[in-house]
Structure formats: structure tokens, C-alpha cells
Amino acid sequence: MIGLFVAFEGGDGAGKSTQVDLLADRLGQEGYAPILTRQPGGTALGRALRDLVLHGDHMSARAEALIFAADKAQHVEELIRPALLAGEIVITDRYTDSSVAYQGAGRDLGAQEVHDLQMWAVHDLVPDVTVIIDITAEEGRRRRGEVHDRLESEEDTFHEAVREHFHALAAAAPERYLVVDGTTDPIEIGAQIWERIEPLLPARPEQDPLL
Numbered sequence: 001m002i003g004l005f006v007a008f009e010g011g012d013g014a015g016k017s018t019q020v021d022l023l024a025d026r027l028g029q030e031g032y033a034p035i036l037t038r039q040p041g042g043t044a045l046g047r048a049l050r051d052l053v054l055h056g057d058h059m060s061a062r063a064e065a066l067i068f069a070a071d072k073a074q075h076v077e078e079l080i081r082p083a084l085l086a087g088e089i090v091i092t093d094r095y096t097d098s099s100v101a102y103q104g105a106g107r108d109l110g111a112q113e114v115h116d117l118q119m120w121a122v123h124d125l126v127p128d129v130t131v132i133i134d135i136t137a138e139e140g141r142r143r144r145g146e147v148h149d150r151l152e153s154e155e156d157t158f159h160e161a162v163r164e165h166f167h168a169l170a171a172a173a174p175e176r177y178l179v180v181d182g183t184t185d186p187i188e189i190g191a192q193i194w195e196r197i198e199p200l201l202p203a204r205p206e207q208d209p210l211l
């Protein structure tokens with residue numbers, strides 16, 4: 001892969017979208033045109049699956065895990081892999097770690113099993129960097145307010161299990177993760193993220209000696 005693949009993860013209400021936008025703005029100022037996407041929902045099929053999995057009636061935990069996996073399979077094949085092969089910077093709001101944490105740890109399906117399912121779905125495509133924005137379950141609930149999708153409406157114990165699993169994933173491979181405190185100033189968080197991403201950036205088009 002010749003592009004750069006960055007994933008944002010974290011609990012509901014952590015402020016991922018704000019940080020995705022800040023990073024995209026900064027990249028734009030530096031002459032890059034990143035591709036922003038999200039899971040579930042980055043493709044036409046993904047948007048239909050998103051609706052089913054977030055707003056449908058009760059479904060079994062395994063059905064839920066398979067729908068999230070299907071969304072990712074489509075997303076990687078249709079959008080992410082071709083973009084990376086073309087040298088693009090791809091930023092995704094959630095990726096496979098969300099499923100490992102929410103379905104594996106939160107739903108209790110087993111982190112290893114869900115990890116294996118996810119890796120099969122995405123052909124083992126792993127981000128260059130995953131940024132985890134960390135907040136407590138309580139703070140997340142406070143920020144989300146009254147509107148809840150199926151996952152958000154789970155108890156705080158579920159969201160604490162998700163949070164702990166994100167920490168465990170980062171601790172197991174620190175070279176591929178950046179964990180930031182989601183309760184600090186968004187601009188400060190953005191600066192920490194930029195510090196981590198900047199050295200990894202591919203050459204800008206005008207800097208490419210072959211052009």
C-alpha cells in the first residue's frame with residue numbers, strides 16, 4: 001500500500017468526528033486531499049447495513065457482528081483499498097477495532113473470534129495509525145444526550161467494557177496506536193494527532209520527483 005490509512009476509534013460521544021474534521025482541515029492546508037469515510041456506512045451497501053444494524057429491531061449478537069463485518073468487507077474492497085493503492089490518504093471514522101471492542105468485548109462474543117472475523121472481512125488490511133479518543137462511559141452518555149441508537153442505548157457497563165478493550169488493543173501494539181484524552185481541549189488533541197501523523201505523510205503531488 002502506498003497511501004496512508006488512519007482510523008479513528010473511541011466510545012460514543014468521544015469527539016471522533018471533530019478530530020477527523022480537524023485533521024482533514026490541517027491536511028488540506030498542507031496541500032493534501034484526504035478521503036474521509038466512516039463505518040458503518042461508507043458505501044451504498046454500507047448505508048443500508050448501517051440503517052439495519054443501528055436502527056432496526058433487536059437482533060442476535062452474532063447477526064450484529066456479521067452485519068458490521070459485511071459493511072467493512074464492502075468498504076475495503078470498494079473504497080479503501082483502491083484509494084490506498086492510488087496513493088491517497090484515507091481517514092475512517094471507526095474500523096475493525098470498533099467491532100472487536102463493541103461486539104467482541106461489549107457483547108461478549110469473544111475478542112479473538114471477532115478479530116478473526118473482521119480480518120477475514122477486510123483481507124487483513126490494518127491501518128497505519130489508529131487514534132483512540134478516550135472518554136469514560138459516563139462522560140460519553142452525558143455528551144450524547146437523549147438520542148440513542150441500538151449500541152448507544154446499552155448500559156454504562158457495556159461502554160466501559162468497550163473502553164477497556166480499546167485500551168488493551170493499544171497496549172498490545174503501541175507502535176500502531178495513539179491514545180488521546182478526549183476530555184482535553186479539542187485543539188490540543190488535534191495537535192497531538194498531527195504530531196503523530198505528520199512524519200508518516202506521503203510526498204505531496206508537487207514534491208514527487210517523478211512528476
Ligand code: TYD
Nearest residue numbers: 012039040068094095098099102103151152
Ligand atoms: P458511529 O457512526 O461512530 O456513531 P456516532 O455517529 O453516533 O458516533 O457508530 C455507530 C455505532 O456503531 C457506535 O455505537 C459504534 C457501533 N459500531 C459497532 O458496534 N461495531 C462496529 O464494527 C462499528 C464500525 C461500529
